[in-house]
Amino acid sequence: MSDDLEQAIAGIIAARAPQSEGREAAVAEAARLARDVETLRDLLGPQHPPAPWPPVVAP
Amino acid sequence: MIRAAAAALGDGQTTSRRLVDERIERIDPADHIFSEVFADAARAAADRFDAGARTGSMLDGLPLAHKDIFGLPGRQPGCGLQPGRLDIDIPPAPAIANVGGITLGMVNLAEYALGTTGTNHFLGTVANPRAPGHVTGASSSGSGAVVAAGLAFGSLGTDSGGSIRLPAGFCGVVGLKPTAGAIPGAGMFPLAWSLDEIGPLAASVDDCSILFAAAAGRAQPGPVERDVAGLRIGVPKSYYLDDLDPAVASAYRDGLARLEAAGARLIDVAVVEDPRIRSLVRLIMRSELSAVHRGRMAANPELYPLAVAKFFTAGEGLLAADYIDAVRLRPILIAQSLATTYAHVDVLATPTAPVVAPRYADLADAGNAATWAAITRLMHMTQPATYFGFPALSVPLATDGPPIGLQLIGPPHADGLLFRVGAALE
Numbered sequence: 001m002s003d004d005l006e007q008a009i010a011g012i013i014a015a016r017a018p019q020s021e022g023r024e025a026a027v028a029e030a031a032r033l034a035r036d037v038e039t040l041r042d043l044l045g046p047q048h049p050p051a052p053w054p055p056v057v058a059p
Numbered sequence: 060m061i062r063a064a065a066a067a068l069g070d071g072q073t074t075s076r077r078l079v080d081e082r083i084e085r086i087d088p089a090d091h092i093f094s095e096v097f098a099d100a101a102r103a104a105a106d107r108f109d110a111g112a113r114t115g116s117m118l119d120g121l122p123l124a125h126k127d128i129f130g131l132p133g134r135q136p137g138c139g140l141q142p143g144r145l146d147i148d149i150p151p152a153p154a155i156a157n158v159g160g161i162t163l164g165m166v167n168l169a170e171y172a173l174g175t176t177g178t179n180h181f182l183g184t185v186a187n188p189r190a191p192g193h194v195t196g197a198s199s200s201g202s203g204a205v206v207a208a209g210l211a212f213g214s215l216g217t218d219s220g221g222s223i224r225l226p227a228g229f230c231g232v233v234g235l236k237p238t239a240g241a242i243p244g245a246g247m248f249p250l251a252w253s254l255d256e257i258g259p260l261a262a263s264v265d266d267c268s269i270l271f272a273a274a275a276g277r278a279q280p281g282p283v284e285r286d287v288a289g290l291r292i293g294v295p296k297s298y299y300l301d302d303l304d305p306a307v308a309s310a311y312r313d314g315l316a317r318l319e320a321a322g323a324r325l326i327d328v329a330v331v332e333d334p335r336i337r338s339l340v341r342l343i344m345r346s347e348l349s350a351v352h353r354g355r356m357a358a359n360p361e362l363y364p365l366a367v368a369k370f371f372t373a374g375e376g377l378l379a380a381d382y383i384d385a386v387r388l389r390p391i392l393i394a395q396s397l398a399t400t401y402a403h404v405d406v407l408a409t410p411t412a413p414v415v416a417p418r419y420a421d422l423a424d425a426g427n428a429a430t431w432a433a434i435t436r437l438m439h440m441t442q443p444a445t446y447f448g449f450p451a452l453s454v455p456l457a458t459d460g461p462p463i464g465l466q467l468i469g470p471p472h473a474d475g476l477l478f479r480v481g482a483a484l485e
Contacts, residue, residue, distance in 0.1 A: 009376030028428070029369045030376070033345060036338035037381050043335055044384055 006034035061117060061212050061266045062282070068108075068120050075105035075120035075161065082122050082163060082210045091183035092204045094127040094137045096164035104161045117269055117279050118160035124211040126199050127165035128172055129155050130246045138248050139170035139198075140181045140362065152246025154215055154257050154274040163211055166201025170367050172217055172250040173348065174198045175225060175437045176422055180364045184419060189231040190461035193416040196225030196437070198250075202260045203230035213261040213270045217247060219254040220340055221441030227260050227453040228411030228464025233267045233481065234260040236441075238471045239448030242274045251347035253386065254340065254445050264454060264482040271474065280475075283482040288322030290480065293404030298332040299440060304414045310456040310463040311410050314484055318408070321483045328404050331395045332443040339385045340442045346382040349374030366425065393447050401470040406480050409440050411453040411464030440466055450474040454481040 009030035067073045079101050086096060101122065108120035127137040130149035138145055142165075155162070167185050169178070177185040177195035185200040187193045188208040195204050199216030203226025206214055216223045218236040227234025235258045242257040249255055259270035265283045272280045294300075294315065303311070319325050352371045356363050363371060400407060413436060424430050444451040444466075450473055453464040465484065467477045 009373050011376075028426075028431070029373050033341070033373050033377065036341050037377070039335045039338035040342060040381055040385055040388075043339075043388060 006030045009033055060262050061121065061269050064121055064212060065117050065119070075108040076102065078120070079105040079122050079161060079163065085208075086210060090186040090188075090204065090208070091167055091179070092185055092201050092208065092210065093124065093164045094139075094167050094182055094201070095142045097162060098164075101161050101163045108161070114159050116159040116273060118158060118212070118273060121160045121212045122163040122210075123158065123160040123213050124163045124166050124201075124205045125155055125214055126168050126172075126202050126216045128168060128217055128248050129165075129215065131155060131162070131165075136248050137165065139168045139172065139179055145362065147248060149248050150246050152257075153243050153276075154246065157276050158213075158215060158270060158273045160212070166205050166214060168201055168216075169198035169222075170364070171248070171348075171352070171371075172198040172219065172222060173367065173370060174200075175221065175434055176200075176417075176419065177204075177226075178419065180366060187230055187416065187461075190229070190416055192418050192420070193461050194229060194419055194422065196221075196227075196229035196412075196416065198222040199226050199234075199260065203227055203232055203234070206230070206232045206260050206262055209262075213259055213266055215257055215270070215274060216260055217250070218256050218258055218441075218445070219250045219344065220445045221438045223258045223260060224411050224441045224451060224453040224464065224466060225437060228455075228466075229416035229462060231455045231462030232260055232262055233264050233455070234258065234453045235267050235271055235474065235477070236444065236451045237271060237275070237474050238450040241450070241472075241474060242271070243276075249347070249351050251344040251351075253347065254344055256445075264452075264478050264485060267452075268475075268478045283478045285321075285479065285482045285485075287318060287480055287483045290323045290406065290476075291326050291404040292318050292323045292480070293328035293400060293407040294325055295330045295332070295407060295409060296327055298330055298334075299409040302413065303410060306415050306458065306460060307410050307413060307463055310458045311408075311465065314456045314465045315408060317484060318480065323480070323483070326404050328407070329399050330407070331392060331399050336392065336446050337438070337442045339388060340446050342377065342381060342385040345370065345374035346377050346385075347374070349377075389446065389448075396447055396449075397470055405469070405476060406473070407468040408480075409466045409468065411440055411466040412437050413439050415463060416461045444468045450477055452477040452481050454484050456484070
């Protein structure tokens with residue numbers, strides 16, 4: 001899943017910034033974001049904790 | 060300083076025109092602090108004040124300068140580009156109108172308010188008046204610098220992860236990211252709607268308190284109390300004190316000792332913060348800023364240099380479900396933080412950044428992985444309070460080198476308490 005996500009993000013960035021340096025930046029940034037998504041899903045675990053909807057933004 | 064200046068204006072020791080002229084004459088374009096100076100309008104406003112025009116604000120007649128991300132009557136914000144280049148329609152910001160004073164000009168920022176150092180590809184890198192060659196911190200880089208240079212009595216900035224607190228810390232001034240929603244967010248160009256907060260930067264805690272109250276539309280406050288006797292100051296057991304620069308660790312310990320000497324109780328306390336919260340901030344920010352910019356970026360790619368574009372486009376690849384979950388976790392983690400930390404202490408004290416302000420030259424190659432890690436590390440201390448929506452104040456610590464800030468974090472609506480603790484350190 002994260003590989004797919006990483007490739008999808010990298011593809012979007014590279015399409016908007018098609019220079020070679022843009023592609024390098026795309027790969028690095030996509031990898032970072034994919035790790036962030038993995039972190040989120042680890043935090044949630046297999047069963048989502050109960051949480052309000054709509055989400056409370058301001059305490 | 061604001062109270063003293065207002066008193067000096069009131070008893071005729073100085074004039075608003077003199078305060079404005081002195082500052083305009085000292086502005087050096089090479090410092091890239093201002094994106095636009097309203098010299099004629101500021102002088103005219105000063106002359107009106109000196110002729111007797113008053114609004115009743117304590118800031119009447121005093122020169123201010125704000126981050127160029129706010130709408131003004133008849134003017135759109137530059138948002139880190141040359142003024143007028145961005146075709147947007149932002150209404151005048153109520154916070155700017157509430158503050159009043161004399162708007163000397165608008166100040167530089169990271170492009171679209173996304174940045175942590177003080178560089179700007181369109182307008183130039185902002186010089187740090189207190190530490191030449193070192194970063195100012197960002198994105199409210201001009202706000203930190205304009206106050207540190209003594210060119211304005213205060214500045215409203217915005218903070219979506221550290222953008223007020225880092226410039227305050229690195230430029231040696233005071234900066235508050237208020238409790239979420241304390242200052243109305245209308246009239247600012249968004250970076251990420253659910254993270255953005257408007258807040259003040261000023262030369263002292265009392266000045267910051269005055270600006271905060273004015274921006275929020277509250278009554279003018281009395282002088283900030285300095286009494287911290289009996290207050291419980293939390294020293295985090297984890298996350299915040301890992302791997303500090305020796306100079307930061309030393310200044311932090313000295314700051315805690317001063318609070319303890321003033322009668323505060325230092326309490327080691329557990330925190331829920333860990334690096335995963337920074338991931339949640341990034342997911343929310345990337346998703347929201349992509350929504351803000353994707354249409355304009357497709358139509359006007361010349362407005363988005365690569366250093367900016369790579370972040371703005373990335374959010375388009377994220378799933379809506381992941382964004383929603385990152386937002387839904389917020390109230391859960393807020394509740395955990397209140398129970399774990401703020402049930403036991405009044406205020407949490409941390410450094411504002413884990414390092415002394417780096418040199419711009421050492422961060423020039425942002426494409427290098429190690430350099431990028433050094434840049435993102437600057438926000439290690441500041442991003443969690445953004446996610447929680449808690450108020451956080453940066454105040455200068457005593458140091459012989461470049462400025463170092465102490466961050467004071469409190470539970471919701473503890474903004475006034477943060478001022479009190481911060482004032483005890485001045």
